[in-house]
Amino acid sequence: MCGIFGIVKEKEENLGKILIGAAERLTYRGYDSVGMATISGDKIDLRKDVGKVDTVAEKFNVAEMSGQRGITQLRWATFGAPSQVNAQPHLDSDGLMVGAHNGNVVNNIELREQFIAEGLTVRSENDGESCVHAVERYVKRGYETIDAIRLAYGDLAGDYAFVLGQINDDKLYAMKKGSGLVIGIGEGFTCLSSDLPSLLPLTRKIIRPKDGEIIILWADRVELRSVIDGKLIEREPELITETMDAVQKGGYPHFMLKEIHEQAQVAGELLHLLDGSAEVEILIEKMKSARHLYFIGCGTSYHAAMAGSVFLAQIAGRTAIPVLAPQFISQFAPAVGHEDVGIFVSQSGETKDVLNALNAAETRGMEAYGLANVVGSTLTQATSFCLPLCCGYEISVPATKTFTNQVITFLYLAYRMAGKDTKELDNIPALMEKTLEMVEEQVKEIAADINNWEDMYCLGYGATYPIALEGALKLKEITYAHCEGMLSTEFKHGPLSAVSDGFPIIFAAGPEDTNLIISGINEVNVRGARTIVVGEENASLRANADDLIVIPESNPYISSLLAVLPLQLLSYHMSVMRGYDPDFPRNLSKTLTVD
Numbered sequence: 001m002c003g004i005f006g007i008v009k010e011k012e013e014n015l016g017k018i019l020i021g022a023a024e025r026l027t028y029r030g031y032d033s034v035g036m037a038t039i040s041g042d043k044i045d046l047r048k049d050v051g052k053v054d055t056v057a058e059k060f061n062v063a064e065m066s067g068q069r070g071i072t073q074l075r076w077a078t079f080g081a082p083s084q085v086n087a088q089p090h091l092d093s094d095g096l097m098v099g100a101h102n103g104n105v106v107n108n109i110e111l112r113e114q115f116i117a118e119g120l121t122v123r124s125e126n127d128g129e130s131c132v133h134a135v136e137r138y139v140k141r142g143y144e145t146i147d148a149i150r151l152a153y154g155d156l157a158g159d160y161a162f163v164l165g166q167i168n169d170d171k172l173y174a175m176k177k178g179s180g181l182v183i184g185i186g187e188g189f190t191c192l193s194s195d196l197p198s199l200l201p202l203t204r205k206i207i208r209p210k211d212g213e214i215i216i217l218w219a220d221r222v223e224l225r226s227v228i229d230g231k232l233i234e235r236e237p238e239l240i241t242e243t244m245d246a247v248q249k250g251g252y253p254h255f256m257l258k259e260i261h262e263q264a265q266v267a268g269e270l271l272h273l274l275d276g277s278a279e280v281e282i283l284i285e286k287m288k289s290a291r292h293l294y295f296i297g298c299g300t301s302y303h304a305a306m307a308g309s310v311f312l313a314q315i316a317g318r319t320a321i322p323v324l325a326p327q328f329i330s331q332f333a334p335a336v337g338h339e340d341v342g343i344f345v346s347q348s349g350e351t352k353d354v355l356n357a358l359n360a361a362e363t364r365g366m367e368a369y370g371l372a373n374v375v376g377s378t379l380t381q382a383t384s385f386c387l388p389l390c391c392g393y394e395i396s397v398p399a400t401k402t403f404t405n406q407v408i409t410f411l412y413l414a415y416r417m418a419g420k421d422t423k424e425l426d427n428i429p430a431l432m433e434k435t436l437e438m439v440e441e442q443v444k445e446i447a448a449d450i451n452n453w454e455d456m457y458c459l460g461y462g463a464t465y466p467i468a469l470e471g472a473l474k475l476k477e478i479t480y481a482h483c484e485g486m487l488s489t490e491f492k493h494g495p496l497s498a499v500s501d502g503f504p505i506i507f508a509a510g511p512e513d514t515n516l517i518i519s520g521i522n523e524v525n526v527r528g529a530r531t532i533v534v535g536e537e538n539a540s541l542r543a544n545a546d547d548l549i550v551i552p553e554s555n556p557y558i559s560s561l562l563a564v565l566p567l568q569l570l571s572y573h574m575s576v577m578r579g580y581d582p583d584f585p586r587n588l589s590k591t592l593t594v595d
């Protein structure tokens with residue numbers, strides 16, 4: 001969701017290709033418009049529009065853009081419709097400054113009214129433009145740029161990161177308030193970006209600024225200053241050792257398929273880490289002594305939290321309340337206290353809804369821990385500690401490997417809470433491999449058969465209920481068809497009336513719930529539904545369902561985890577067959593940093 005990148009060189013040179021490359025690397029976050037600006041001497045060159053990076057770059061010949069400094073921004077519309085004027089970067093009133101932001105300035109409308117009343121030229125409805133005018137208004141009152149930025153920080157409510165350059169200068173300025181920002185230091189240049197992967201092809205020497213810090217980039221040095229008093233902040237750069245292989249497709253047509261096939265490997269790495277983790281021991285003790293336990297997340301991460309809650313009850317006899325992050329604020333936060341423990345679950349560690357819930361929890365003194373994939377993300381810094389999901393980069397917008405590693409982490413915690421030997425879990429990676437081998441061809445055939453339907457259901461029970469919700473979310477997210485996830489027993493309480501001839505209904509059948517699932521199958525079969533069941537080999541399931549997608553035998557908990565793999569594949573193949581790009585579904589973004 002929105003991404004910014006800026007670079008400072010020693011002297012004017014071609015920056016177009018660097019800006020296009022950086023923008024391409026940010027596309028996985030989701031966007032509808034893109035823009036580039038270069039600055040040299042007293043000139044600002046700004047080119048931007050709605051559309052894909054390559055289309056806009058070709059239309060405006062961005063590759064030829066040169067300058068001593070450059071900025072690119074990918075916009076995912078919140079304030080103002082996707083349009084050329086709302087695309088970023090934005091100029092100040094007189095074309096002396098140019099800037100772009102990532103995030104959400106929540107008092108944008110009020111600020112625009114103030115700027116217009118002060119005589120500034122406001123061209124768009126976009127909050128990125130407000131960031132530029134917020135600095136401009138203080139520069140016009142005679143403040144130095146750095147002080148104007150500090151004052152602007154106080155005026156701009158919300159969570160964002162912002163980069164700004166001005167003519168007749170040699171620096172870029174930036175500030176961070178709630179949204180991701182990473183600085184890169186290279187040979188003869190410095191740069192910054194909304195995320196680390198987009199910097200890695202340029203440099204491995206990085207600094208992670210914190211909220212409330214102003215960043216000044218020269219070609220050969222970087223300064224961090226406190227927004228409160230302008231004082232210099234010392235921070236040593238870190239060296240990143242991760243390879244770039246992780247952000248390539250590695251021979252797969254899409255990141256999603258690659259990431260589905262990486263699940264066994266990252267599950268093995270996670271289990272290894274959990275076995276040796278001192279933090280797991282602390283978390284187990286905290287969970288044991290908690291008055292109430294909450295597992296909090298959004299979207300796919302919430303489904304993992306639900307799975308965790310089922311595991312904890314069934315394996316360890318403990319209650320954990322799984323809750324959607326925004327609902328936690330209204331329904332539970334008012335009643336939590338320091339005796340309660342929350343585990344906040346997020347792939348990105350930047351989801352605003354989750355961070356808002358965390359804030360509400362911490363305000364009440366609740367103990368907060370996290371499960372996050374992006375190390376260094378806001379969630380990892382704002383909780384007592386986060387268990388890492390160890391998935392490497394997940395580029396595809398639909399979460400796959402991070403979901404299975406979230407579920408495995410909860411399963412591991414449930415085993416440990418129950419005092420059960422976790423050795424059995426070491427079979428998971430091999431079982432996942434085997435599942436993919438067993439189901440892939442059959443799933444492709446079923447995808448082709450049901451792909452003309454725009455409406456379907458995905459049902460589960462017990463440990464497979466969250467899996468059914470997750471399967472339905474994947475289908476909706478990348479096929480754009482409607483698929484509702486539901487507890488199988490609820491289907492007869494209303495949705496049954498939707499069933500017509502051939503209507504696809506997918507069941508995730510746990511090995512101990514087959515009788516119940518068979519009742520569900522028969523209820524809809526007699527009304528003409530096409531029933532597709534994911535489950536272990538079972539003669540009754542085979543006799544009753546139209547299709548049985550067989551997964552390897554394990555136990556009910558591992559079985560529920562394995563059941564999600566065919567559902568991920570089903571949604572992937574249906575999406576591709578429909579001609580969509582499953583990695584970048586329309587209107588969506590990988591990292592949702594807005595309310």
Ligand code: M6R
Nearest residue numbers: 299300301346347348351398399
């Ligand atoms: O980064 P998070 O796990 O906090 O993201 C939460 C949801 O936005 C995310 O899981 C979303 O539902 C996925 N794209 C679904 O595949």
